[in-house]
Amino acid sequence: MEEWIGARWDRWVTQAARRDHPHAAVELKDIEKTLGVFFRALGGDAGLRVVAAADCAHGARRRLLQRIAGIGMRTAHAALDREILRLPPRLAVLPTPDLNRDLYLWLAALAARTDPERSRSPQHWIAVNQQATLRALQTHPGLLARYRRLVLALLNERIAPDRLPEDEAAQERAIRQALLVPGSVAALPAPKRGKVRTVQPVPLWLMPAPIAPDAAARAPTPNEREGAPSQEQQAPNKRYQAERVEMPSHDSPMILPFRAESLLSWAEFVKVNRATDDDPNPDAGRAAISLDRLMLAGDDDTGQQAASKVRLDLDLPPAAEDDLALGPGILLPEWDWRRQRLKPDYCRVQPMAARQAEPCPLPERLRRSAQRLKSQFAALAPARRWLKGQPDGIEPDIDACVRIAADRRAGRSLAGTSAYLDRRPADRDLACLVLADLSLSTDAHANDEQRVIDVIRDSLMLFGDALTATGDRFAFYGFSSLRRSFVRFHEIKPFDRPFDAMTRGRIAALKPGYYTRLGAAVRRTVQLLEPQPSPRRLLLVLSDGKPHDTDLYEGRYGIEDTRHALAEARNAGIKPFFVTIDREAAAYLPHMCGPNGFVIMRKPEELLTRLPQLYAQLTDR
Amino acid sequence: MSELPFYQASGDEIDLFEHAHRNRLPVLIKGPTGAGKTRFVAYMAAKLGLPLHTVACHDDLTAADLVGRHLIGDGETYWSDGPLTRAVREGGICYLDEVVEARKDTTVVIHPLADHRRTLPIDRNGEVLQAPDDFMLVVSYNPGYQNFLKGMKPSTRQRFLALRFDFPDAAREESILVGETRCDAFVAKRLVDLGRSLRALKDVDLEEVASTRLLIYAALLIRDGMDPVVACRAALIEALTDDREVAAALEEVVLATFGK
Ligand SMILES: Nc1ncnc2c1ncn2[C@@H]1O[C@H](COP(=O)(O)OP(=O)(O)OP(=O)(O)O)[C@@H](O)[C@H]1O
Numbered sequence: 102m103e104e105w106i107g108a109r110w111d112r113w114v115t116q117a118a119r120r121d122h123p124h125a126a127v128e129l130k131d132i133e134k135t136l137g138v139f140f141r142a143l144g145g146d147a148g149l150r151v152v153a154a155a156d157c158a159h160g161a162r163r164r165l166l167q168r169i170a171g172i173g174m175r176t177a178h179a180a181l182d183r184e185i186l187r188l189p190p191r192l193a194v195l196p197t198p199d200l201n202r203d204l205y206l207w208l209a210a211l212a213a214r215t216d217p218e219r220s221r222s223p224q225h226w227i228a229v230n231q232q233a234t235l236r237a238l239q240t241h242p243g244l245l246a247r248y249r250r251l252v253l254a255l256l257n258e259r260i261a262p263d264r265l266p267e268d269e270a271a272q273e274r275a276i277r278q279a280l281l282v283p284g285s286v287a288a289l290p291a292p293k294r295g296k297v298r299t300v301q302p303v304p305l306w307l308m309p310a311p312i313a314p315d316a317a318a319r320a321p322t323p324n325e326r327e328g329a330p331s332q333e334q335q336a337p338n339k340r341y342q343a344e345r346v347e348m349p350s351h352d353s354p355m356i357l358p359f360r361a362e363s364l365l366s367w368a369e370f371v372k373v374n375r376a377t378d379d380d381p382n383p384d385a386g387r388a389a390i391s392l393d394r395l396m397l398a399g400d401d402d403t404g405q406q407a408a409s410k411v412r413l414d415l416d417l418p419p420a421a422e423d424d425l426a427l428g429p430g431i432l433l434p435e436w437d438w439r440r441q442r443l444k445p446d447y448c449r450v451q452p453m454a455a456r457q458a459e460p461c462p463l464p465e466r467l468r469r470s471a472q473r474l475k476s477q478f479a480a481l482a483p484a485r486r487w488l489k490g491q492p493d494g495i496e497p498d499i500d501a502c503v504r505i506a507a508d509r510r511a512g513r514s515l516a517g518t519s520a521y522l523d524r525r526p527a528d529r530d531l532a533c534l535v536l537a538d539l540s541l542s543t544d545a546h547a548n549d550e551q552r553v554i555d556v557i558r559d560s561l562m563l564f565g566d567a568l569t570a571t572g573d574r575f576a577f578y579g580f581s582s583l584r585r586s587f588v589r590f591h592e593i594k595p596f597d598r599p600f601d602a603m604t605r606g607r608i609a610a611l612k613p614g615y616y617t618r619l620g621a622a623v624r625r626t627v628q629l630l631e632p633q634p635s636p637r638r639l640l641l642v643l644s645d646g647k648p649h650d651t652d653l654y655e656g657r658y659g660i661e662d663t664r665h666a667l668a669e670a671r672n673a674g675i676k677p678f679f680v681t682i683d684r685e686a687a688a689y690l691p692h693m694c695g696p697n698g699f700v701i702m703r704k705p706e707e708l709l710t711r712l713p714q715l716y717a718q719l720t721d722r
Numbered sequence: 723m724s725e726l727p728f729y730q731a732s733g734d735e736i737d738l739f740e741h742a743h744r745n746r747l748p749v750l751i752k753g754p755t756g757a758g759k760t761r762f763v764a765y766m767a768a769k770l771g772l773p774l775h776t777v778a779c780h781d782d783l784t785a786a787d788l789v790g791r792h793l794i795g796d797g798e799t800y801w802s803d804g805p806l807t808r809a810v811r812e813g814g815i816c817y818l819d820e821v822v823e824a825r826k827d828t829t830v831v832i833h834p835l836a837d838h839r840r841t842l843p844i845d846r847n848g849e850v851l852q853a854p855d856d857f858m859l860v861v862s863y864n865p866g867y868q869n870f871l872k873g874m875k876p877s878t879r880q881r882f883l884a885l886r887f888d889f890p891d892a893a894r895e896e897s898i899l900v901g902e903t904r905c906d907a908f909v910a911k912r913l914v915d916l917g918r919s920l921r922a923l924k925d926v927d928l929e930e931v932a933s934t935r936l937l938i939y940a941a942l943l944i945r946d947g948m949d950p951v952v953a954c955r956a957a958l959i960e961a962l963t964d965d966r967e968v969a970a971a972l973e974e975v976v977l978a979t980f981g982k
């Protein structure tokens with residue numbers, strides 16, 4: 102019996118592997134943006150990120166399947182939770198590229214019509230997908246033809262029921278029926294006892310989501326007190342506990358068909374547990390994992406490095422060596438999107454300045470660019486503009502002359518005498534604050550010679566010189582964070598100080614470290630920009646990744662908090678703009694910053710050349 | 723009265739406007755582009771049997787443009803009334819469209835007209851006009867365009883009754899499409915669904931949303947025999963975005979609505 106199952110299983114896996122159509126493959130990255138917009142237009146939650154399913158279950162799955170089938174097969178399933186819509190990084194299940202592309206669109210449409218809570222539970226898998234199918238076809242009947250094509254193509258790819266043992270055949274028939282007549286199948290027939298896996302995957306449907314890190318549902322750790330930079334490590338890891346509790350129980354007969362999947366969704370946690378097991382400091386393990394994900398976004402093989410760095414980083418440097426704290430911290434709120442309210446005085450932002458910054462000239466290698474930029478920016482300096490109807494001026498105002506002459510002739514002697522045009526320097530009257538992300542991820546390499554932080558430093562040096570040439574008011578700040586009680590807010594150049602050798606010294610002294618609590622940093626800049634007398638106020642944020650901190654500030658929670666902080670900025674009459682080098686950013690930036698609220702640089706080096714251009718575009722209207 | 727323009731009411735705005743008129747109160751209408759503000763005013767003017775004087779405000783519009791000026795003729799000068807002055811003299815509705823666009827000095831001339839005084843002083847020739855009972859001042863603006871520099875001063879704002887216009891609900895929007903273009907109900911329903919899908923993208927992927935006006939354009943093209951997908955591309959997609967990828971996605975939304 103055992104042997105027989107083994108043979109079945111093997112056949113299923115190899116067949117599934119062979120049934121790929123590599124020539125017809127469509128990559129997620131090529132239609133990612135389209136899918137995101139499509140998903141939102143069809144009613145999908147704008148706060149969700151659309152990401153490749155690769156980073157969670159996928160790796161483990163491949164290994165598992167490789168082990169079982171002995172060949173390298175990649176399978177990843179579409180799944181939805183409250184934060185993320187995961188889609189396979191590549192689709193090749195159907196025989197033509199058009200069909201595979203349509204399959205992506207279909208999955209996005211289906212997800213837009215799926216309730217993420219219900220879709221988590223394997224018991225409801227077949228019902229949830231049929232319901233969502235019906236809903237999608239109802240609201241968007243244009244999908245019907247596409248759906249039919251997909252179903253027919255898929256049925257062709259599936260092992261026919263008559264070639265399967267009886268119980269599997271019954272299941273396969275139910276699935277076919279559910280695909281052909283959505284809404285007509287109440288439940289999946291039970292498999293024979295003791296079977297490992299019986300259902301062929303259904304790429305037209307969403308799989309029960311791997312249990313998501315449920316950031317804000319977790320209570321803040323008790324030993325984190327307001328106001329005090331907590332030196333103590335974080336409390337026992339609630340996250341994993343929470344996740345384990347929520348894992349579907351493996352004894353339930355209903356879940357049996359999904360046993361393999363359930364195992365796969367464990368992969369993430371298994372990995373985590375291992376990291377924690379052989380690590381004396383569970384917090385470091387956890388931080389390493391979070392950062393590992395963060396780094397993966399930019400570069401696939403830096404994760405390892407990052408993990409070892411974090412461990413060092415969790416210990417703050419002794420106060421005597423750390424940057425200088427300027428005054429007491431500032432308490433700021435944070436937005437909790439689940440409760441839809443601001444948590445007052447939740448974060449403490451600590452203004453800081455470099456301790457050993459030495460005055461520093463412009464580095465030799467930047468001289469030429471600086472020269473060029475300066476002359477470009479000088480052109481941005483306040484243009485002169487004509488003022489009409491002045492009592493005195495350098496040219497006559499013909500309009501005014503005609504009007505006055507006409508009024509006089511009509512007998513109005515009091516017609517006025519202001520008949521000149523004058524040229525005055527127009528006030529650009531602009532205040533710009535640049536906020537640079539200094540979190541540890543900026544320690545990653547941008548290219549062979551430079552790290553991201555080096556590029557940020559160079560950009561600030563050049564930008565400072567160039568801005569001085571425009572005469573606009575500007576300020577530079579940098580930030581990183583170590584949980585909510587210690588958002589490090591580095592003063593580089595305040596509005597009321599000149600940009601000089603001392604400022605350059607401070608830029609040169611910037612060091613990467615810690616995490617990215619973006620919302621709090623943005624709120625602080627709003628406080629700094631608000632009192633500026635200029636009517637136009639610009640906030641430029643240079644970032645290299647998602648909002649992220651170790652105390653639950655991640656995923657959707659961090660994105661929603663930042664989005665809220667940006668809305669607060671807009672309400673205060675400030676125009677925020679994001680410049681990011683995070684290639685994954687397209688998945689969350691539209692929601693976080695709004696259309697035309699951001700730009701993604703393909704390479705960090707672009708910052709040097711694009712930043713000035715951007716500034717000109719943003720301010721010149 | 724026989725020539726009433728088509729207007730699909732969405733609430734008690736008609737009633738309110740009539741009360742305002744009876745009580746000689748000025749009205750401010752705010753709402754997104756293409757939501758029917760202009761149409762509503764035209765409808766009300768016809769319904770009340772009043773002449774309508776419309777002024778589209780722009781950032782070069784001066785007080786003299788509204789009130790009037792001396793023109794130089796053949797050996798003499800003569801006074802020429804601006805649209806506002808004409809409306810005050812003749813009675814009727816004076817509609818200042820997109821009033822926040824106008825230069826600041828224009829608001830000064832409407833202040834005495836928009837409060838209990840109901841007067842229009844004309845500096846240039848010393849006249850002070852008293853508005854007749856059937857004169858009514860109506861202004862409109864689109865809060866979406868309004869930026870923090872171009873808001874309306876409270877002293878101006880608080881002289882008007884204010885009405886908010888929004889996109890109509892699905893059923894009303896369908897009947898607007900049908901009433902306006904005589905397209906068939908099926909096409910109207912699909913277009914309205916599409917419009918709603920696209921409106922969901924506001925502030926994330928699109929800066930502006932699809933107005934009823936654009937849906938009407940699409941309906942006209944479709945009624946004229948054009949392929950719905952092509953019609954929507956011209957009337958909606960390209961009108962809403964310059965971004966190619968967003969446009970590609972919107973096209974998929976159109977396909978999902980109309981089918982392929
Ligand atoms: N309630 C309605 N009843 C009838 N037609 C309407 C209605 N709402 C909108 N429309 C149609 O939409 C078109 C645009 O409306 P209208 O010109 O009144 O918009 P608006 O609010 O003045 O826009 P804008 O701010 O751009 O001037 C009209 O020509 C009309 O066809």
Ligand SMILES: [Mg+2]
Nearest residue numbers: 759760761819
């Ligand atoms: Mg109008």
